[in-house]
Amino acid sequence: MYHLHLPDGSAIRWTELPGAEPALVVVHGLGASAVGHFLHVVTHPALLGRRVLFVDLLGFGLSDRPQDVDYSIEFHARAVSSVLDELGLGPVDLVGHSLGGSIGIHLAYLRPDLVGRLVAVEPNLDAWDGTASVEIARQSEVEFVERGFAALLRAAGPSWRASLRLADPVAVHRTSVGLCAGPTPVMRQTLLEARLPRVLVWGTLSPPPRDLDQLRSAGVGYLEIPDAGHVPMEDNLDALARALGAALPLP
16 A cells, blocks of 8 residues: 655555556546455456556545545546656556546546546536436535435445445545536536547446537547446446456557
């Protein structure tokens, strides 16, 4: 386990697997953790042998839980960029799931020198997109911290509950609010205008992204994972790993 102290004193933490570069950086979804949700993916034969960084976002997993930050998409993106700068990495291959995909899209906008290729697995592309984040953001912070977080834990499936228990309720709420508000420019606009290789990955059991033809016309790749919903890491690991390997082949 590695860590980096940011200017406010909080520590963002990550785990690494050694291997070939460019490094593969994985960014988890809301209430998740990087190792718990991606280790079994990147050790699949289709991806095995890559150097991998499993980054836990601030407020989640094993990273610190600062209480005086806004947990916006830009905040999270800049924290991840600090890790890459500290390690002297870039451009990397970045894979982000859901919230992590949205953060990856914005990171590529903020620091195009750090992201060489981007794969976003069912990211939020528009303001007030998504399900769980919208339900959380519609509550006040006090309401969510006092009652909503416990209700979310009770409703969560076994896998999500395991990592959600590690998350800070304030971070979950503020991150959801930031995700629903979206950064400037919003993720869809950034994805349309980006010049790097970028691919959306979507489960066939999920509703496809809005205006998919527009995204494809702008050069955004689109891969479907059969028999999978919003969490293809659980629904169809083999197909997801093969899709990531196809989208991010080693030189």
